[in-house]
Amino acid sequence: MDTYLTGLVTGLGLIVAIGAQNAWVLRQGLRRAHLGWVVGVCIASDVVLMSAGTLGIGFVVERAAWVLTALTRAGVVYLCWFAFVSLRAGLRPDDEALRACGEAGPGLGPVVLTTLAMTWLNPHVYLDTMVLIGSLANQHGALRWLFTAGAVSGSACWFCALGFGARALSGPLARPGLWRGLDLVIGVVMVLLALRLALGAGRGMW
Incomplete structure (x- = not known):
């Protein structure tokens, strides 16, 4: 139980x-749009990544600098594009924001692809899950899979709480001004994350 709880807290x-x-899970929760798919993809991705790290694949990823470099470049480009879309939505007039509140939004395919991109184009996710979680899990020897199960449980609890908690609040928050503010905040967050990736890459990955 101690090993499981340690994995849970670490995750x-x-x-x-x-x-x-x-930020993407929060946005989809507030939109009530394909939330089950979004949460499911996030959890499934962590299951795959953490399990791979526990199997020792993180050792390979840690030394494959060119893979992390490629992911960093792709991640910076994608985050800049998503920031542009979010900032443009946040700066639209009130009447357009009001219409957007009632729109269905992107279909299932684009939503799933965006969720995958937000997860798999971030090089830090490999360092956090495959390398760090994998290394910590293997320190527990025969109990390493119990540690990993705890970390996966932490991931599942968080994404469910974030996504479905946001959906529960979507009614009171369904106002054009708040939606514009949320889009602006998400856009700024994406810009900062893209800068962080680019600067980190400039110090040793590009």
Whole structure:
């Protein structure tokens, strides 16, 4: 039980932070749009990544600098594009924002692809899950999978709480002004994350 709880706390500590993935889950929760798919993809991705790290694949990823470099470049480009879309939505007039509140939004395919991009184009996710979680899990020897199960549980609890908690608040928050503010905040977050990736890459990955 101690090993499981340690994994749970570690998983939560790595996931509960402002990031592109969390901002996307929050937005989809407030829109009540394909939320089950979004949460499911996020959890499934962490299951795959953390399991791979526990199997020792993180050792390979840690030394494959060119893979992280390619992911960093793709991640910067994608985050800049998403920031542009979010900032443009946040600066639209009130009448357009009001119409957007009632729109269905992107279909299932684009939503799933965006969720995958927010997860898999972030090089830090590989360092956090495959390398860090994998390394910590293997320190527990025969109990390493129990540690990983705890970390996966932390991921599942967080994404469910964030997404479905946002959906529960979507009614009171369904106002054009708040939606514009949310889009602006998400846009700024994406810009900051893109700068962080680019600067980090400039110090040793580009």
